[in-house]
Amino acid sequence: MGPDGGSRVDITEIEVRSALSVSRIPGVQYTINPYVGCEHGCRYCYACFMSRYSRHHKDAPWGSFVEAKVNLVDLLARELPRKRKRSTVFLSSVCDPYQPAEERYRLTRGCLELLAAHGWGIEILTRSPLAGRDVDVLRGAAVVSVGFSIPTDNERVRQVLEPNSPTIAQRVEALKEVRESGVSTWVFVAPMLPMDPLRLYAMIHPHVDSVLVDGLNYSFRVKEIFHRNGWGYALSGQYAHRTGRKLLDLFGEKARQVCA
Numbered sequence: 001m002g003p004d005g006g007s008r009v010d011i012t013e014i015e016v017r018s019a020l021s022v023s024r025i026p027g028v029q030y031t032i033n034p035y036v037g038c039e040h041g042c043r044y045c046y047a048c049f050m051s052r053y054s055r056h057h058k059d060a061p062w063g064s065f066v067e068a069k070v071n072l073v074d075l076l077a078r079e080l081p082r083k084r085k086r087s088t089v090f091l092s093s094v095c096d097p098y099q100p101a102e103e104r105y106r107l108t109r110g111c112l113e114l115l116a117a118h119g120w121g122i123e124i125l126t127r128s129p130l131a132g133r134d135v136d137v138l139r140g141a142a143v144v145s146v147g148f149s150i151p152t153d154n155e156r157v158r159q160v161l162e163p164n165s166p167t168i169a170q171r172v173e174a175l176k177e178v179r180e181s182g183v184s185t186w187v188f189v190a191p192m193l194p195m196d197p198l199r200l201y202a203m204i205h206p207h208v209d210s211v212l213v214d215g216l217n218y219s220f221r222v223k224e225i226f227h228r229n230g231w232g233y234a235l236s237g238q239y240a241h242r243t244g245r246k247l248l249d250l251f252g253e254k255a256r257q258v259c260a
């Protein structure tokens with residue numbers, strides 16, 4: 001269950017054919033997604049199209065299922081020695097690599113151990129303090145950066161739009177711990193949800209090396225929820241522009257905007 005007591009998630013174990021997927025994300029050559037589905041169930045999630053690729057949960061609502069790729073670490077152990085050059089891997093593009101199932105399956109950790117041992121670069125993006133569990137592995141990686149998605153400072157906004165995800169305070173605490181352990185950190189303020197930019201800045205700026213901001217790309221999914229909660233103003237392009245500008249000014253050289 002999530003921090004707000006969300007419903008139970010159906011977890012299935014699956015086997016897949018490959019571990020590394022070629023990436024189009026600038027600066028990273030591959031992605032690894034240890035899970036199909038994401039228990040965090042963010043209402044605006046861009047990755048919900050992944051239900052289509054699910055073998056067992058084709059029509060299930062996003063956030064209600066997780067498929068754990070139980071042979072992933074063995075596959076990666078075979079794939080890495082076959083690659084001619086060391087690259088950088090992003091975990092993860094269509095799930096959270098530290099969603100609750102990771103506590104039990106340790107697939108993300110297994111992949112990180114292999115990537116670090118082979119001298120590959122690692123780029124992580126998560127909403128979960130569970131990332132702190134793996135700093136012992138991350139400290140041994142050649143190039144590594146751990147990012148936390150923190151799209152608002154407002155806990156009520158988080159509860160409504162990311163109902164089964166860790167609280168904002170938990171993420172900020174984890175960000176601080178990871179950075180204090182000597183691992184480089186970044187924060188992804190995306191999508192920019194209703195927020196107080198100054199307060200968000202004060203919460204995260206002491207603990208972060210860089211910040212990336214982006215607007216709400218799939219507003220049609222959350223339009224009704226925003227209006228119902230009095231956040232309709234945050235659906236506009238002007239809101240994204242104004243808030244992005246404010247964050248860029250506050251964070252200075254640390255910050256940049258996606259596709260600005």
Ligand code: SF4
Pocket residue numbers: 038039040041042044045046047094095096127
């Ligand atoms: S944590 Fe990421 S992948 Fe998971 S539901 Fe939220 S936005 Fe989607």
